Amino acid sequence: MVRIPASPELARGIVEEDAKTCHDAIARERDRRARTRRPWQQASRRIVWSRFHEIDVCLFVFIKLGEISMKLAHLLSSIALVATVAMAPAALAQEAPKLKVTPLQKEPLTGQPDKEVISVIVEWPPGSGTGLHTHPGDEYTTVLEGEVVGRKDGSEAKTYTAGQSYHNEPGVVHEANNKASGTAKTFNVFVVEKGKPVSDPVKR
Incomplete structure (x- = not known):
């Protein structure tokens, strides 16, 4: 049921239960309201609706951009994490500085043709x-510059400085390192079995 605030004309139509009169009264009431509404009010309604529509669209776009930004940030963080994890083993596996070996001499040992001397x-x-x-033989080392830390398997490490020497027997597991901040230099002589590698790595 349509209810419109009554005017005298509309009230009479309803009381008389005259359908045509009531219909005409409603139409005239609507025309009267349309005529009495000022143009600026109609324009104001359109402007207000338009502004609210623009705000609603802006809010929708802003929210969607925020969601996209959050997803993009999450994706970039995931990529950065994956890259960091992938690069970590390579960084850990980076080799230590290598030794520079300069050969000086290689001669057979007098009276023992199955052995040779390498310096x-x-x-x-x-x-x-x-x-x-x-x-596969004896090693004799003299430190010329800096210092070298040597350690035989089962023994404590010992530091050798310039002018000091040490000896490693055949088959003894050992290692040497330069733990100082400067470069060290040594003179090494090996009396080993001919045709065999000067050293054999030991894996633990």
Whole structure:
């Protein structure tokens, strides 16, 4: 049922229960309201609706952009995490500085043709080392510059400085390192079995 605030004309139509009169009265009432409404009011209604529509659209776009930004940030964080995890093993597996070995001499041992004498100069960058290894013969080392830390398997480490020497017996597991901040240099002589590697790495 349509209810419109009554005017005298509309009231008479309803009381008389005259359908046509009531219908005409409603139409005239609507026309009267349309005529009495000022143009600026109609325009104001359109402007207000338009402004609310624009605000609603802006809010929708802002919310969607916020959701996209959050998803993008999450994606970038995931990519950064994956990249960090992927690069970590490579960083951990980075090799220590390598030794620089300069050969000096290689001659057969007099009276023992199955053995030979090999002499070299070894430069030890800071942080470098040999790792655990053995020799198929005797090793005689003299430190020329800096210092070298040597350790035989089962013994405590010992530091050798310039002018000091040490000896490693055949088959003894040992290692040497340069733990100082400067480069070290040694003179090494090996009396080993001919045709065999000067050193053999030991894996633990």
